[in-house]
Amino acid sequence: MSQSSIAWFRDTLLQPSEPPRGQTGVRHWLRARLFNGWLSSVLTIMALLVIAAAVNAVLPWLANSVWQADSLGECRRLMNGEPGACWGVIRERWPQLLFGFYTQDAYWRPLASFVLLFAALGPILFKWVPRRALWFTAVYPGLAFWLIWGGSLWHPVSAYLGLAIAWLLFRMMLPLGGGVAVACASLAATAWWLQGMQYLVLAASNLSPVALTAVSSRDLGGFLLSFVVGVSGIAMSLPLGVLLALGRRSSMPLIRVMSVTFIEFVRGVPLITLLFTASLLLNYFLPPGTSFDLILRVIIMVTIFSTAYMAEVIRGGLAALPQGQTEAAQALGLDYWKAQRLVIMPQALKISIPMIVSTFIGLFKDTTLVVFIGLLDPIALSTAIRASTQWQGVYWELFLFIGGVFFVFCFAMSRYSIHLERRLKTDHR
Template sequence: MSDTHSNTVAYVRKTMLTEQAPPSSQVGAVRWVRENLFSGPLNTILTLLGVLCVYYLGVHLGPWFANSIWNAGSLSECREILQGASGACWGVIKDRWHQLLFGFYPQDAYWRPTIAFFLMIVAMAPILFDAVPRKVLWFSAVFPFLAFWLLWGGTIWLPLLALAGFVIGYFAFTALQKVSALAAVIGAMVAPVLWWLFFAGPLDEVLSNALPIGIKHIQSDEFGGFMISIIIGVTGIALSLPIGILLALGRQSDMPLVKWICVGFIEFIRGVPLITLLFTASLLLNYFLPPGTNFDIVLRVIIMVTLFAAAYMAEVVRGGFAALPRGQYEAADALGLDYWKAQRLILLPQALKISIPGIVNTFIGLFKDTTLVVFIGILDPIGLSNAIRADSNWNGIVWELYGFIALCFFIFCFGMSRYSQYLEGKLKTDHR
């Protein structure tokens, strides 16, 4: 039986078969298409719909971009050149780009905001990227005063005297530190305030009359366009983070009074639309200030936008604190650190790292919200677009103008969100 069985094996292959290519449906593009685009009936329908969508967009946008017209002084001229064909009339951007960027800022002074913008990039570089030399941070500290002087003009003394306040604060701190740490902190806070309130103003007048070094003063109401969006946005971003952190700490505080005032402030600001706060800034602020005070509308808006963003920031940072394990607080206490040292060295760095996405989202929201200033009469890009569309030359233009504004906002906001992803990746310490 077994013999016969062994004989039935007629043939045993002794050599390997040459390797064959896998079936064509299992490799390369065909497989990818089958798996990703046509894996089932629903998927096929979705793919077809998607392709239809892309085709529709291509058919409409392709010729529109292809027939772009840059040299036209008005919409009717554009239409004459196009003769009924579809085409973008970018002439409006060529005609009005300076307004969209600078508003009604005097043309011969365009170099000032331009330089301020590029200096801003230099000032931000050491904060954003590690590779930049740390010494540039000194420039970052001086930059706000320099930018103020470049944008608003006037004599150089006002920003210098304002800067001197901080220097005085620093000297007061170092001088009083020999007495006691508490006195140093109080001195560092009180001395600059006294300086600004009582000495800076008269000194500015004296110096400006004696040595009028400066450039032409430009009123806030001549500001506009993306310049004003960036001024409000960047100032708001820079100020709202520290205020937001303080509010978040206040909300977590053991002191009931501080805690409830912070809670009340945060919930109130978060509960009302920004537009009502801006109207408060433009309509009501004069009621709340001593009679006769009249301060700059741009400054008012910056204060309101900052407070608004700070309340949101406080909630984001609080979320970061809440995500920290209890052990981190206990460890900080066990090391014998006092409140501020524990916050600065152990808790805040971790809480901020966790809340980076939320913080950057708040920044993006703030930057987008700067468009609302149009309702209180500041000519931001949207306000200017209304003015341009009211001009008889450009009456009826929609996509080109709004497309340009949208593109500019998109670049800024998308850039911020990409940076936040980069930062998250860089600070990631867990090994997953």
């Protein structure tokens, strides 16, 4: 046989064959996953015993549930002395748990803002949503504020006009330098919001009075309050955290020292301390007679707290990138901000996705800490419900409902994180 007739690679495909006996089926899965060795078998049996005991204790309690009842005493009469869940408290008090003391005939307003939130997040979270819908994302914060708190529509319109003035002035002053442009734009926006805005609102309200019934912040409570604080903190902490992370890695000593000082101080202070600062001490640093809404103060402090942690998360993503990425961006002729926007930051954010979402979930759950400064979050409302004569003695039903609602939203954020990681995955390992 000549050497040229020898095939060094297969030129035909092998026919598919059945897997070896014992390598498929339920039996193989049980042996590989649950009973792979004596230690795995012991742990599996112990876990099954714990699950069986939990089901045996909880299932009869759930099976004997009562939904139609106006008090705990009526629940117990309907249960005939047997243990069971009194879900009548949820059926009767769910509006209070969701909206606090919000006006009942205006429930459609927070519900509309909640539905529109998903429309505003669509262009950011999902690739298939057209990018031109980002204009609604930019408009949504003012629209949501108007729907929830009410008042004249010209208040958010005037606030957006201040941003437009700042942007135009920034573009005009940009040839003089970035620092000068930012300073001029900031001063112009601040002057507009403090002085010029009120005159425009007054004039526009007289010409075209478009308004909703005003709702006081003390009427906000329940999950509505948690969503307002949590969503606001999440939306603002990510961009501020990016800027703070870049400031900590800056080559300018002043910016780097200020960023490090801010991050280390805020991370070293418990959130409850910042909330007490927002509730009790912040007014002492404001001019006399200044009215600063408590919920706005809480949002600011929660955002500051989350921003410090977000900055460290993003800094970890930046540190994980090889130096060659920065050098490659410089070799392409990109300046600092273009290199960060087009090359560095997309990769750093991709690496940091799990920790970013974990920080968001922690922030959303930490909104329950506002109970310590007198705001009526779901935990505070559950305490008030249990203090009433009708439902005194109800515990598990309220806490299970509150925990279930928090779990739904936190689980949704974690699943979207997994989806985003898979969508952005570029390697094939």
